[in-house]
Amino acid sequence: MFRVIILLLFTNLFFNLHLSGNISKYINMKYAYFSKSMIVVLFLLTIAEGIRWYLAEKKQQHEEHIGCECHHDHDHEHHHEVHKIKESKGKKLKRFLSYSFVLVPALTGVLLPVATLNSQLVDAKGFQFPTLEDGNNKYGMHQVLNPDMSQFIGQDAFLDLVRKESKTYKIKDEIILTDDDYLKALEVIYNYSGDFVGKTVTLKGFTYNGPELNNNQIFLLRFGIIHCIADSGAFGMMIQFPNDIEIPNDQWYQVTGKLDTVYYPPMKAKIPVIKVTSYKTIGKPKDPYVYRNSFN
Numbered sequence: 001m002f003r004v005i006i007l008l009l010f011t012n013l014f015f016n017l018h019l020s021g022n023i024s025k026y027i028n029m030k031y032a033y034f035s036k037s038m039i040v041v042l043f044l045l046t047i048a049e050g051i052r053w054y055l056a057e058k059k060q061q062h063e064e065h066i067g068c069e070c071h072h073d074h075d076h077e078h079h080h081e082v083h084k085i086k087e088s089k090g091k092k093l094k095r096f097l098s099y100s101f102v103l104v105p106a107l108t109g110v111l112l113p114v115a116t117l118n119s120q121l122v123d124a125k126g127f128q129f130p131t132l133e134d135g136n137n138k139y140g141m142h143q144v145l146n147p148d149m150s151q152f153i154g155q156d157a158f159l160d161l162v163r164k165e166s167k168t169y170k171i172k173d174e175i176i177l178t179d180d181d182y183l184k185a186l187e188v189i190y191n192y193s194g195d196f197v198g199k200t201v202t203l204k205g206f207t208y209n210g211p212e213l214n215n216n217q218i219f220l221l222r223f224g225i226i227h228c229i230a231d232s233g234a235f236g237m238m239i240q241f242p243n244d245i246e247i248p249n250d251q252w253y254q255v256t257g258k259l260d261t262v263y264y265p266p267m268k269a270k271i272p273v274i275k276v277t278s279y280k281t282i283g284k285p286k287d288p289y290v291y292r293n294s295f296n
Contacts, residue, residue, distance in 0.1 A: 007046040119249035143233030182290040204254040215244040
C-alpha cells in the first residue's frame with residue numbers, strides 16, 4: 001500500500017509542477033518532455049502496483065481463511081505463529097522507515113511552496129571565482145557572472161561556438177540582452193569584451209552587492225539554467241553609476257549604458273562593466289530565470 005501512495009504522490013508532484021508552470025524553476029524547458037514522460041511512466045507504475053497490491057491482499061485473505069479451517073491447537077505451532085508475527089512486525093517497521101525517507105521529498109514537493117533563487121543563494125555558495133591562471137574550475141558547477149559552457153561541450157567546441165555567435169553581436173551598436181539570448185550574449189561579451197567597448201548595452205536583473213566593489217558599483221544578475229537547477233549559476237555584469245548609490249540586494253532593475261572594462265581583484269582580470277546612462281526599477285519577471293536554449 002505504501003508503494004502505491006508514494007508512486008501516486010510523485011505522479012501528482014510532477015503533474016502539478018507542469019500544470020502550475022513551476023517545473024521551469026527546476027529544469028530547462030527544452031527537456032520538459034523527459035518529465036512529461038515520467039508522469040506517464042509513474043502513472044502506469046501506480047496502476048500496476050495497485051493491481052499487484054490488490055491481488056496480494058486477496059491471496060493473503062484466502063490463505064488466512066484456509067489457515068483458520070485447518071488450525072490445530074499445538075504448542076509448537078503456537079510458538080511458531082508467535083515468532084512469525086514478531087518477525088512480520090519487525091519487517092513492517094523497517095519497511096515503514098525506508099518508505100518514509102522516500103515519502104518525505106514527495107510530500108514536501110507537494111505541500112511546500114517553490115522558492116525562487118536569489119542573492120541569498122549567491123551568499124550561501126560564495127561569490128567566488130576561478131582566476132585566469134587556474135587550469136581547472138575548482139568551484140565545480142557553481143558559476144558566477146560569466147557563463148562557461150565548455151564543461152558541457154568541451155573547450156575547443158565552446159570557443160568555436162562563441163566565435164560563431166559573436167558575429168551576430170559585433171555588427172550591432174546597441175545590444176539588448178533578452179530572456180532568450182541572455183546567456184549567449186553574455187558568453188560573447190565576456191570572451192570578446194574588447195570588441196564591445198563603447199557599445200550600448202541594456203541589461204535587466206536583480207541587484208547583488210558583491211565583494212570589493214566601489215560605492216557606485218553593484219552587480220546585476222540572473223540565475224541561468226543550462227540543463228537543470230543543479231548546474232544553475234548567477235550570471236550577469238557589474239554596473240557602474242555616475243555617483244555613489246545604496247541599493248539593497250534582490251531589487252530588480254533595467255539599466256542601459258556604455259560598455260567598458262574594469263579590473264576586478266577577486267577575478268584577477270578585467271571584466272565588462274556597464275557605465276549606466278539610464279535605469280529604472282522593474283518588477284520581478286514571471287519567470288526570473290534564463291536558459292541556454294541551444295548550443296548551435
